[in-house]
Amino acid sequence: MTAISAGDGATTRGDGNGTGPGRGQPSRDALLIRSTLAEIEPISDQVTSYFYALLFLNNPGLRDMFPAAMDSQRDRLFGALLVAAEHIDDTLALTEYLSNLGRGHRKYGTRPEHYPALGEALMSALERYAIRAWGPETEGAWVRAYTAISQTMIDAAADDELRSPPWWNAEIVKHERRTNDVAVITLRTDQPYPFRAGQYASVETPWWPRVWRNYSFACSPRPDGLLAFHVKAIPAGWVSRALVHHARPGDVVRIGPPNGSMTVDHSSARGLVCVGGSTGIAPIKALVEDVAQHGGRRPVEVFFGANRDAELYDLDSFLDLERRLPWLSVRPVVAERATLGEPGLLPEAVRHYGPWRECEGYLSGPPQMIRKSVDALVSAGIPPERIRHDFMGTLVASGK
Ligand SMILES: Cc1cc2nc3c(=O)[nH]c(=O)nc-3n(C[C@H](O)[C@H](O)[C@H](O)COP(=O)(O)OP(=O)(O)OC[C@H]3O[C@@H](n4cnc5c(N)ncnc54)[C@H](O)[C@@H]3O)c2cc1C
Structure with missing residues (x-):
């Protein structure tokens, strides 16, 4: 799972763009960037508003590329740039993240000539609000980081233009x-x-x-x-x-173009443990169909979580699949007053039915459910590198 998401604790490695002393230790640029981010974190709303105000003031033509009503929740470009800078050492994950972001921005009409304007607004916002961290050295680190970030996005968009429409x-x-x-x-x-x-x-x-x-x-x-x-x-x-x-x-x-890394590796014969909360069950259904289309000899366990029975909105079609596919078992898990399926929460049920040592884990749903269910799958024997998910409701490598 290489997608970077805000707050997913992706580790940084000293093998990237900066001046890092070696694998496992952050580069000097990464440290300077992180101290800037730590300083603006408590006032991130103000910094975001300033960034967009300056961007639109100096470049009124760009305003039409963004939603009519804007606040820190509504547009995520600025946040995405900060997340990318934070992970500047992690070349592999960053390239995937930024390539998705660059491709995803084609649908807004973003062109290479827009990136300097974004960079200027970013630097001005940081200089204004990261008063303690800012100085020539920190500015240099951000310029290097933004140059690498924007170039990766521009290259990915140009490459994508040859192959598919923006939407x-x-x-x-x-x-x-x-x-x-x-x-x-x-x-x-x-x-x-x-x-x-x-x-x-x-x-x-x-x-x-x-x-x-x-x-x-x-x-x-x-x-x-x-x-x-x-x-x-x-x-x-x-x-x-x-x-x-x-x-x-x-x-x-x-x-927009398809995105995400929660896909099945069909060269593996391992069983799949799939955990879906609420509408997080949607991609799990796609995975079950995918395994079936590939011959379906791998056992697949589906845990479908909801707060109440009535929220198991797609249970009938899963039970129908279960009747037709001998390798599939479906377990509804209901938090409150369960009459259908297991009473309780998804992570407990996942632990209860384990261990899952020889399996791969696939999770989809609200971030908190994913975090707890990842812990449950790890404690039930699945190593983290065999667990895949794309957070819902947080920033992921999605183009916004
Ligand atoms: C990778 C990924 C896949 C997703 N797949 C699905 C999917 O298959 N089906 C689906 O229904 N959704 C899915 N989502 C969530 C979806 O992208 C939107 O975030 C969601 O539909 C809310 O958008 P909105 O414009 O209606 O709300 P917004 O206008 O963005 O938000 C309105 C308010 O609700 C809050 N809010 C936003 N999301 C939630 C939430 N989940 N719970 C509580 N409060 C919230 C916001 O902070 C804001 O205050 C997915 C998200 C990601 C990142």
Whole structure:
């Protein structure tokens, strides 16, 4: 799992761009960058607002590339740049992260000539707010880091331009409300959309132009080319509420390029332990279909977690798969007043049914559930390098 996500504790290695003394120790540039980040962390909202205010003041033409209403929650570019700088030594993971970010920014119309403007706003915001850390040496570290970051993004976008469009138009062909706040949405793209089971993509709706949110594919690639998403409406959520409560068949959304590393290695014969909380069960369903399409001789255990029975919105189709696929077992886990399946929380159930020493782990759901379930899988015998997930609800290598 190489995707960097904010707060995932990805380790840094001294084999990257900086002046690091060796593997395992952060470079001097990384240390200077981290001291800057530590200083601005408590006032990150102010720094973010300043960054965008300056960017738009000096470059009014760039304003149209961002959502109409902006705050630190609504646009994640600035945060993504900071995360990248923090991991500047980790060349391998950083290249993957930034390449995704660069490719993902094609859909906003980002061009190479925009990057100097972003860099200037970034430096000015840091200089203004990281008063203690800032000085010629720190500035040099940031200039080197931003130069490397922007070049990787520009190169990845240029490479992608040769191969695929910045986004695909997709018509909603079916919209099923499974609960008050969950919809299963089936879409047909205007041209073939290549992706792998377990991946996700960012989606823009006509109701919130330039606001893109990530949704996981709930199916593996199908012969008819249709895609499916499971969307849960978050209170006050812009895109999720639009998709659940307003979208109808015939509406057209835009879908960005596929992303994410929670894919199955079909050269392995190990069993799969799949843990999905809430709509995190969507990519797990795609993985089950994927294993089935590849001949399905590997045992697959699915844990489907919800707060209440009624939130097990896709249990029937999983039980149907379980009846047809002898290598699949499905265990619903319900936190409150369970009458269907196991009472309790996903990490407890995962531990309870272990050990899973010979298996691979796949997790999808809210960040807290993922963190605790990763711990449970590790304590049940799966080494961390055999566990894959893409955090929901945090910054990941997604292009926003
Ligand atoms: C890799 C990845 C895959 C994802 N896949 C799916 C998926 O398959 N199905 C799905 O429904 N969602 C999925 N998400 C979450 C999705 O991208 C959006 O974050 C979610 O739909 C909310 O977007 P919004 O525009 O409605 O809310 P926003 O307008 O972004 O947020 C509104 C408010 O709700 C808060 N908020 C945002 N998300 C949550 C949350 N999960 N719980 C509680 N409060 C929240 C925000 O902080 C904000 O205050 C995925 C996220 C990632 C990173």
